[in-house]
Amino acid sequence: MEPNPEPQEEVKTVEGPSEIPEGHSVKYYEWTDDMTQKCQDVIDEDENYHPEAGKLKKHAGMNWHIFYSNNKTNFFKNRHYLIKEFTEMKEKCDDQEIVRLLDAGCGVGNALFPLCKDLPNLHVDAFDFALKAVNLVKEHEKFEEERMKVEQCDLVRDDIPFEAGTHDFAILIFVLSAIFPEHYKDVIQKVYDQLNQGGILYFRDYGKYDMAQMRFAKKKTSKVLDNFYVRGDKTLAYYFTIEEVDELMTSVGFKKLSLDYHYKEFENRKKGLKMHRVWIQAKYIKE
Ligand SMILES: C[S@@+](CC[C@H](N)C(=O)[O-])C[C@H]1O[C@@H](n2cnc3c(N)ncnc32)[C@H](O)[C@@H]1O
Numbered sequence: 001m002e003p004n005p006e007p008q009e010e011v012k013t014v015e016g017p018s019e020i021p022e023g024h025s026v027k028y029y030e031w032t033d034d035m036t037q038k039c040q041d042v043i044d045e046d047e048n049y050h051p052e053a054g055k056l057k058k059h060a061g062m063n064w065h066i067f068y069s070n071n072k073t074n075f076f077k078n079r080h081y082l083i084k085e086f087t088e089m090k091e092k093c094d095d096q097e098i099v100r101l102l103d104a105g106c107g108v109g110n111a112l113f114p115l116c117k118d119l120p121n122l123h124v125d126a127f128d129f130a131l132k133a134v135n136l137v138k139e140h141e142k143f144e145e146e147r148m149k150v151e152q153c154d155l156v157r158d159d160i161p162f163e164a165g166t167h168d169f170a171i172l173i174f175v176l177s178a179i180f181p182e183h184y185k186d187v188i189q190k191v192y193d194q195l196n197q198g199g200i201l202y203f204r205d206y207g208k209y210d211m212a213q214m215r216f217a218k219k220k221t222s223k224v225l226d227n228f229y230v231r232g233d234k235t236l237a238y239y240f241t242i243e244e245v246d247e248l249m250t251s252v253g254f255k256k257l258s259l260d261y262h263y264k265e266f267e268n269r270k271k272g273l274k275m276h277r278v279w280i281q282a283k284y285i286k287e
Pocket of ligand 1: 060064065076079104105106107108109110111127128129130133153154155156157172173174175178179
């Protein structure tokens with residue numbers, strides 16, 4: 001689950017069917033050209049750029065550390081949907097004695113703990129640059145030293161502290177969007193290098209025109225770069241198009257297996273609230 005720019009209420013709306021907040025229904029909705037035009041007009045009207053981009057870049061790790069110091073493990077929900085969507089991982093676990101997963105930007109382990117519970121032969125190498133997150137993973141009651149390693153590492157500034165070419169899978173879930181776009185290619189290259197031949201990357205992140213982006217655009221005080229905004233807690237969020245994701249992934253040598261927008265509408269009928277979320281979900285293989 002991703003951090004929420006504003007009201008707590010919407011934090012609880014951000015993930016898939018297994019995590020529908022009480023009182024909300026969820027369904028896929030159809031995106032139209034008319035919606036693109038309307039959203040783009042709103043985005044274009046926001047001409048202000050945040051004055052402190054340099055500071056936000058420099059203190060990105062600290063800001064996430066503070067985020068986890070405040071929110072502990074309570075903010076994101078466990079990503080139970082992964083095992084259903086990342087079918088290749090389950091199949092490999094049925095076939096191979098030990099399957100190795102890289103969890104890049106693992107946060108407090110909302111992906112790794114459910115995966116390890118369902119897949120007993122999965123071994124995870126995880127890292128995050130927020131020290132508090134790393135410590136919360138290590139202190140977690142489900143943490144198993146024999147098959148889970150977690151390190152502090154900055155995907156932008158550091159080398160990944162695990163052996164290159166040794167992972168069957170990698171996950172990058174709502175992490176790339178938190179990074180300044182100028183680093184995307186290097187970051188994806190580092191993840192690519194960690195995979196073995198045939199290794200698969202599962203990517204999930206924000207899509208352009210997501211409800212949160214539209215709220216930032218209307219506010220006109222949050223834009224750091226085009227399609228890149230700062231939240232109230234100083235964490236950052238980029239909103240991708242599938243074309244950008246594809247260009248990035250293929251530029252380091254990945255081959256596309258799947259790449260789609262997910263348009264989900266959350267509705268609370270009682271409160272008359274509708275929320276339109278846009279995510280991107282993709283799988284890429286290192287051939
Ligand atoms: C929205 S959270 C998602 C956490 C986790 N992937 C999940 O599925 O719950 C984004 C995470 O990316 C981490 N992150 C952001 N930039 C990073 C960087 N340069 N290096 C390592 N981790 C980073 C943050 O600390 C945060 O834990």
